[in-house]
Amino acid sequence: MIDKRSYRGRRARLAGAIVAAAVCGLGGQALAATSGGIGTGGSGDGTGTSGDGVFPVRGHHTYGDGLGAGRDHQGQDIMAKCGLPVVAAQAGRVELVDYHPAAGNYVVIDGVGKAADTVYMHLTNRASVRKRETVEAGDQLGTVGRTGNASACHLHFEMWSSPGYYTGGSVIDPLPYLKRWDKAS
Numbered sequence: 001m002i003d004k005r006s007y008r009g010r011r012a013r014l015a016g017a018i019v020a021a022a023v024c025g026l027g028g029q030a031l032a033a034t035s036g037g038i039g040t041g042g043s044g045d046g047t048g049t050s051g052d053g054v055f056p057v058r059g060h061h062t063y064g065d066g067l068g069a070g071r072d073h074q075g076q077d078i079m080a081k082c083g084l085p086v087v088a089a090q091a092g093r094v095e096l097v098d099y100h101p102a103a104g105n106y107v108v109i110d111g112v113g114k115a116a117d118t119v120y121m122h123l124t125n126r127a128s129v130r131k132r133e134t135v136e137a138g139d140q141l142g143t144v145g146r147t148g149n150a151s152a153c154h155l156h157f158e159m160w161s162s163p164g165y166y167t168g169g170s171v172i173d174p175l176p177y178l179k180r181w182d183k184a185s
């Protein structure tokens, strides 16, 4: 999963890219194989960028690699101890609960047109919510883990604009939202 493009550039950037790849191997196309099976996207009648929500990790955390990170990284890594609760950042309907070799145990929450889709990866175990279940912001989904292509405990968090995750939406940079939710919690 290491993107060869990560190896271009100056030595400092190179070192950073290697560390980043070692922590979280998720880059663009990592989950392309799953894109065919997800047909239950949001209604698409909203902007999909609502900012109301809560920080998705309960407990001490730091920020790891962000969007891009020199290797098409599609989300923000939140470094935290394995076992800390992972909660829904925004309300919505559970669209997908699955395991993927890169993502590990992951869950996708469809914001149903009112909010972005939010995606939580590398959970310790299969997410504790069920597909099509409705969740509120703050509801627990699982715990921070390192399943899939992850060499350290962290949550890989993604946000997708309406109509959503691999259903025609685009990746949004979640960092401004996370920073705001972090401050409020």
Ligand SMILES: [Zn+2]
Binding pocket: 024, 025, 026, 065, 073, 075, 076, 077, 155, 156, 157
């Ligand atoms: Zn990541």
